Amino acid sequence: MCTSCNTVTHQPNDDASAEAFAEGLLDTVNQTSLAIMISVGHRTHLFDTLRGRGWVTSHELADAAKLNERYVREWLGAMATGHVVEIDATDGENRFRLPDAHAEVLARSGQSMGTMFQWFAVLGGVETRIVDAFKHGGGVPYDAFDRFHEVMAEESNLTVVSGLHEHIIPLVPGLADDLDRGIAVLDVGCGSGLAVCELARRFPRSHFTGYDLCEPAIIAARKTAQTLGLTNVEFAWRDVTDLATPDQIDLVTAFDVIHDQRDPAGVLAAIQRVLKPNATFLMQDLRASSHVADNVGHPLCPFLYTISTMHCMTVSLAQGGAGLGTVWGEQLAVQMLGEAGFENVKVNTLPHDIQNNWYVSSKPAKAAEPVAA
Numbered sequence: 001m002c003t004s005c006n007t008v009t010h011q012p013n014d015d016a017s018a019e020a021f022a023e024g025l026l027d028t029v030n031q032t033s034l035a036i037m038i039s040v041g042h043r044t045h046l047f048d049t050l051r052g053r054g055w056v057t058s059h060e061l062a063d064a065a066k067l068n069e070r071y072v073r074e075w076l077g078a079m080a081t082g083h084v085v086e087i088d089a090t091d092g093e094n095r096f097r098l099p100d101a102h103a104e105v106l107a108r109s110g111q112s113m114g115t116m117f118q119w120f121a122v123l124g125g126v127e128t129r130i131v132d133a134f135k136h137g138g139g140v141p142y143d144a145f146d147r148f149h150e151v152m153a154e155e156s157n158l159t160v161v162s163g164l165h166e167h168i169i170p171l172v173p174g175l176a177d178d179l180d181r182g183i184a185v186l187d188v189g190c191g192s193g194l195a196v197c198e199l200a201r202r203f204p205r206s207h208f209t210g211y212d213l214c215e216p217a218i219i220a221a222r223k224t225a226q227t228l229g230l231t232n233v234e235f236a237w238r239d240v241t242d243l244a245t246p247d248q249i250d251l252v253t254a255f256d257v258i259h260d261q262r263d264p265a266g267v268l269a270a271i272q273r274v275l276k277p278n279a280t281f282l283m284q285d286l287r288a289s290s291h292v293a294d295n296v297g298h299p300l301c302p303f304l305y306t307i308s309t310m311h312c313m314t315v316s317l318a319q320g321g322a323g324l325g326t327v328w329g330e331q332l333a334v335q336m337l338g339e340a341g342f343e344n345v346k347v348n349t350l351p352h353d354i355q356n357n358w359y360v361s362s363k364p365a366k367a368a369e370p371v372a373a
């Protein structure tokens, strides 16, 4: 620990042998392979099919899941040797079982952790373009990513929609009552709009607007709103950096959006502008330190820096932007909220969402007077 600047320094571990390190890397090869196969199991609903089924052969599982047996058998090989499923080969025929505890974590009726394993294939699809950006600069735009909005919507269901009423709305005192009475809400970077639609369904007297830069996300959001028969919500394909009309909105939300921005300071200023005096800005963003040395030992930081390099930072750089990155961190987030003029910044954590901080702040009642020369 450096006592003058309060940061942690990590020295290389000279005792670690090359053999031990290589052994660790082999484990990484196996775990990475397993990650891809867990994603496949999630997408093919194999974990959902295995849940509660007891011992099954590959043929029985393939029949139940309506999948090709040869692929299912090979997948079970990865799952059994990777200790995700158990194997019993005692009577000459291989049988497999997903333990209840594993089903609780992986199946959709449980924690649905299989959702996050889909990112590796999404990110892998742009690897060549990322390598090119390492050499020549620039970035990879949103439309280069296959299934990005689909996977993001699934993740939003887990970290935002599932916690809206029990955990997220109660972060702002009186917000549930205000939403019941009827207020104007704007969600910036709404993606496929699941959170906005859930709010609009629950609070019919409030009016909800969702803006997103990506047209496919807006098309998906409009479809969901239409399917649910919602009349108090509108979605538009637009850049939130240029929000201009002042003092219009009672609540702005930004779920996992600010660090992706081309101009994050500009977007925070725009949000400040459109809020009414005293109104609230609610921001979900990744929980980490702004200082990389402090993040050594963080349970998810290798994943977060990877997501950043392969998506969040690069989509910003692709627009000639700041490239803030997924791990901009709590200190910088609080600083930038302050610089944009937000007051009463509170940083919350929520039990259903271990990855993120939840920042609640407000626009001042009266705009600050310009400092006299």
Ligand SMILES: C[S@@+](CC[C@H](N)C(=O)[O-])C[C@H]1O[C@@H](n2cnc3c(N)ncnc32)[C@H](O)[C@@H]1O
Pocket: 142, 152, 153, 156, 160, 188, 189, 190, 191, 192, 211, 212, 213, 214, 217, 238, 239, 240, 241, 254, 255, 256, 257, 260, 261, 262
């Ligand atoms: C990580 S995704 C989060 C989406 C959504 N909030 C959710 O939780 O599912 C970030 C979203 O912000 C959108 N976005 C990024 N910059 C934007 C901008 N300047 N204006 C509008 N949307 C933007 C992207 O298109 C993307 O859908």
